Amino acid sequence: MRVVIAPDSFKGTASAAEVAEAVASGWLGERPDDDLVLLPMADGGEGTLDAVAAAVPGSERVPVTVTGPDDRPVETAWLRLPDGRALVELAATSGLTLLDDLRPDTAHTTGFGQAIAAALDAGATGLLLGIGGSASTDGGVGALQALGLALGTAVPAGVTGAAVLDHVPPVDASTLRALPPLEAVVLTDVTSPLLGPAGAAAVFGPQKGVTPDRVPVHEDRLTRWAACFPDVDPTTPGAGAAGGTGFGLLAWGAVLASGATTVADAIGLPDAVAGADLVVTGEGCFDLQSAAGKAPTVVRALAEARGIPTALVAGVVEASVDGFALAASLTVIATQTTGEPDDALRDPLRFARIAGARFARAQDA
Structure with a gap:
């Protein structure tokens, strides 16, 4: 598979590049032969x-x-x-x-x-x-x-x-x-x-x-x-x-x-998405404001226009994830893993790697 990983930063906890690398690490642990393209995103804010x-x-x-x-x-x-x-x-x-x-x-x-x-x-x-x-x-x-x-x-x-x-x-x-x-x-x-x-x-x-x-x-x-x-x-x-x-x-x-949209054009995301089998995006908090032009919504729209499924990884999910083929909340993963939801804030990259691994395993289900 060819997978494009294009998350926004998780504000105050991890940069977009760090999140992309963590998701990729988790994915490759399950599917080491896949082709991953990391394109950290931003929407005008931090990063x-x-x-x-x-x-x-x-x-x-x-x-x-x-x-x-x-x-x-x-x-x-x-x-x-x-x-x-x-x-x-x-x-x-x-x-x-x-x-x-x-x-x-x-x-x-x-x-x-x-x-x-x-x-x-x-x-x-x-x-x-x-x-x-x-x-x-x-x-x-x-x-x-x-x-x-x-x-x-x-x-x-x-x-x-x-x-x-x-x-x-x-x-x-x-x-x-x-x-x-x-x-x-x-x-x-x-x-x-x-x-x-x-x-x-x-x-x-x-x-x-x-x-x-x-x-x-x-x-x-x-x-x-x-x-x-x-x-x-x-x-x-x-x-x-x-x-x-x-x-x-x-x-x-x-x-x-x-x-x-402007950042996506600047980093060549539309061309990268065009050749992908799956696109992974995300941000720290996916909420109702996310639909008003934030990075995950724009990334998903680029993928949808080309008939490509999108996965979402977020620190916390507070809005409907309808439209995403897969979704993972780091807070939920932390709760399942350690019993402490706040661990998602303390060590988001650990749980982003777990999310990447879960996304990869879902391809073989």
């Missing part, structure tokens, strides 16, 4: 830069030090692509995993904007901007300030992140840096609008530490932010991504695109 760097010959990591979401310096990199464009990953500059403690009011996207500015300073002719995994609900105001946005009112010293939105409108967008010639394409993994019950504050705020009683406060802040740019539609699918950073980048003039 996007790594996935593209591994798959695009001639790409180059360019080191940069930025201000992290809690003001500590972060040593990271952006990716220079052979065609002159730059890939910048928000998770690596302003991401949730960079925090020791959640900071719902003060975490910010300044570092993301600084890395974008560094890429432009280095002559990037276009931008691919992965925005999953944000630590903040600041609407991207930190990033835009780093790109030159001026606020029309004074912000008290020490005020950062979503709290900055208490001091808008107005803003002066005329001071923003110009877009590069090949534009800025935003890679997003969600289709949420900026505001409302499906928006940035209500859906994603709790992930960033926003308590239920504070959701209306953040909703009001983002409403004020939307009023700064009356020509930008806050209901645009993806405007609510990354705590509203999607909207902020739309206000800059960027365009939104499916992160997983």
